[in-house]
Amino acid sequence: EIVLTQSPATLSLSPGERATLSCRASQSVSSYLAWYQQKPGQAPRLLIYDASNRATGIPARFSGSGSGTDFTLTISSLEPEDFAVYYCQQRTNWPELPFGGGTKVEIK
Amino acid sequence: EVQLVQSGVEVKKPGESLKISCKGSGYSFTNYWIGWVRQMPGKGLEWMGIIYPGDSDTRYSPAFQGQVTISADKSISTAYLQWSSLKASDTAMYYCARLASSGWPQSWGQGTLVTVSS
Numbered sequence: 398e399i400v401l402t403q404s405p406a407t408l409s410l411s412p413g414e415r416a417t418l419s420c421r422a423s424q425s426v427s428s429y430l431a432w433y434q435q436k437p438g439q440a441p442r443l444l445i446y447d448a449s450n451r452a453t454g455i456p457a458r459f460s461g462s463g464s465g466t467d468f469t470l471t472i473s474s475l476e477p478e479d480f481a482v483y484y485c486q487q488r489t490n491w492p493e494l495p496f497g498g499g500t501k502v503e504i505k
Numbered sequence: 506e507v508q509l510v511q512s513g514v515e516v517k518k519p520g521e522s523l524k525i526s527c528k529g530s531g532y533s534f535t536n537y538w539i540g541w542v543r544q545m546p547g548k549g550l551e552w553m554g555i556i557y558p559g560d561s562d563t564r565y566s567p568a569f570q571g572q573v574t575i576s577a578d579k580s581i582s583t584a585y586l587q588w589s590s591l592k593a594s595d596t597a598m599y600y601c602a603r604l605a606s607s608g609w610p611q612s613w614g615q616g617t618l619v620t621v622s623s
Contacts, residue, residue: 431609433550435550440602440613440614440615440616441542441550441600441602441613442613443609443610443611446607446609446611447607450607452611484549484550486550486552486609486610488608488609492538492540492554492555492564493564493566494552494555494610495551495552495566496549496551496552497549499549499550
């Protein structure tokens with residue numbers, strides 16, 4: 398079983414700052430990794446798939462990188478609406494699509 | 506526009522049965538996998554399982570195998586998640602999600618809150 402570990406658990410930043418979120422897999426997932434944003438009371442929203450592809454309608458300030466076991470979601474300049482919880486997900490053993498534990502990006 | 510509309514809030518007692526639904530529209534329902542995700546109060550996302558409505562091919566995550574049943578009725582473009590005997594630990598928000606051609610869950614329902622309490 399491949400486990401995804403996200404860090405940090407909480408990231409305290411100010412609007413306009415750069416956010417760097419990490420997702421580490423216990424073994425290689427190639428590029429089969431996605432990132433989601435979830436705001437309180439809302440369903441998750443797909444941001445990035447296959448490690449670095451932005452989903453439809455996602456602003457360019459969101460970018461993903463990495464392959465193998467180490468992945469990064471970067472938000473280049475935080476907007477007020479970006480404060481939320483972010484999850485990574487892998488699909489190496491499709492149709493098993495487990496998630497990481499999440500990173501909360503909060504306002505400093 | 507792809508839409509997934511889930512059934513409403515449920516309040517049940519332990520031991521009761523329950524079936525919640527997820528109705529798809531705006532696309533060919535039979536041609537895309539639909540998955541179910543659990544989110545317990547204040548916790549993260551858990552992948553439960555998936556169904557292909559075209560032939561009802563269903564797969565479960567090990568943690569949910571035998572605990573729930575996933576099904577679909579393609580004649581009414583609706584997927585289901587059901588329990589035969591609810592437990593308090595089933596209290597959670599449940600989301601359905603349609604997998605895009607990329608293989609990732611891109612379109613999500615609004616969620617169904619299930620509360621199980623005596």
